[in-house]
Amino acid sequence: MDTPLLDIQNLKVTYRDGGLFQGGRNVVAVDDVSLTVPFEPSLLTLVGESGSGKSTLARAILGLKTYDAGQIRFQGQDMGRFSQQQWFDFRRQVQPIFQDPYASYNPFYRIDRVFKTLVRKFKLASNGLDAEKLVEESLRAVDLRPPDVLGRYPHQLSGGERQRVMLARVYMMRPRLIIADEPISMIDAALRALFLNILLDFREQGISCLFITHNLATAYYLGGDIMVMCRGRVIERGHMDDVITNPSHPYTQLLIDSVPSHDPHQRWDTAQGATALDASEFEFSEHACVFQARCPHVMDRCHTERPAFFSAQGRSGQRSACFLHEDDLAGQPDRGGAPL
């Protein structure tokens, strides 16, 4: 088997909270997360509510946030020990797309600079003419007409256009991996579809993607694999279709039940009643399941023990951090670190 593209083992990231005059407390944003992006082009979606640690995980992978424990290996190399040259290669092969298309540009420079800097820095073209061709080709790949975009300033473009310019930049780099953190939450419905279709095309061309979203319908459309995070921990993982059609963790079930149906003939069953509780309304204990305060199936041991990963629904590819599935497949707990 080839070395995985990205291999994360037991990652832990903490933030220091408060404490202007005296020591604050540490907030664990990502807790014991392991994941693998295989060598072959693939799509992995990370879902969870706000505060679940999904963006922090992305920032840690990109090297924008230091982590406290665990290991991130990119193509077999430990990122904690990257040399200058290795960082340079990493930045060529891993490209981010952030949530806010209005904040990711320098308002003083024209859009062209986004591309020209890349061409110069990574020596993508041997002369000016080639560079121009390359830029235009990349813009066409994301359904933009070069004259509509080049020579203009960021404030002259709409949110959807800006996000697509980011995609064009990514396309020009031909990276191995895109890390997209909620890239479509600030653009319109019609443009979202366009953006998602481009990502699917990219996968066909050999670009993997780690897609972060809170929108399950979007995640389902992309397919691939899914990881569900709650309060810094991964609580369910598996193939998209398995997890969406047969969710095994009560938290995943809650998320799926809350997605609007797109069909006025199949509205929510109001008798069921939703639990209108924000994650931020609860205290969390180190020694309890992260979902115990809201879980409809809560048992005594959930308050005192952290469940390990169990294979759920008798499927080896679907794992759930919930005691309900302890007995599903002769209950062999594992750390959930194995590739999906």
Next chain:
Amino acid sequence: MPADRLLDIADMRIHYESVRGTYKVVDGVDVSVNRQEIFGLAGESGCGKSTLVEGILRLIVPPGHIRSGTAHFYPYPEQPEECLDLIQLSYPEMRAIRWKQLSYIPQGSMNSLNPVMRIQDQMADVALTHEPMSREQVERQLRELLGFVGLPESVGKAYPHELSGGMKQRVCIAMSMLLRPALIVADEPTTALDVNVQRAVLEMIRNLRDSFGATIIFVSHDLAVHAELVDRLAIMYAGEVMEVGTVYQIFDSPQHPYTQRLIHSIPSLGGERVRLETIPGQAPSPLDWPVGCRFHPRCPEAIPICSRVEPRTVALDDGRSVSCHLLDSTIALE
């Protein structure tokens, strides 16, 4: 005029003046809202849906102004002839019906609470300003409403910063119902909330109608949310209404080419994966709307007349209305 009519908006135009010219953000909207229905307003950002409701609430501030239009409001079911034109009311007259007949849950309403007042004081403030009530009456009402939105009584004593986003949103919903208004306008009330909280808030909004008989205008860019909640739906594009119908008509058999594409561009959860349709081109600028049908530059079904003549609004047999030449039987299709 049908007896169950609550609000009748006709030829509404709201423009913004700037050095570059006039931004015609809302440009000729006609819609009617019936009593006790949840009426949805949908469309992409910049289509004028929020500006339209700000217009009928008289919240437009310069450089914006209401260029023309009427909004006939019939708040008293016992006296159906009693009609107020919201656009012509003076400031004190408008103030007299705010909260009592007409309340507003604004966009990002969780940030609209006063950070230095306790929740109960803010709510009492609203009640006592508009209605001669005793302090005890207000408190009883307040407890009842907090219970209705599923919040403990202790929330009344809290300051806004002590509550989560979803809780603040629920406080705003409780407040909007305080004086039992005839009409509640909710502008994107669930944006920025987590999905499970969104579901609870939407069910609460439906309960406002079911338990109190309120009429609700619900503004959202998210069509899935409309499918879940509303009874009738207006699709807006470029400052105009493209199609109005019941939620079943719009989702089962959309007629306008724009509505069709908008509905086919949203992914759904589960089921077969089909490649989503996209709408080519980009939304036009309110500074310079396209001549003829405003959707024609992006419309794959456009015919020559679309770029010359603005389509009239056609009433179809099943009660909905559509603004498209393709559905207008008086136009000879070229």
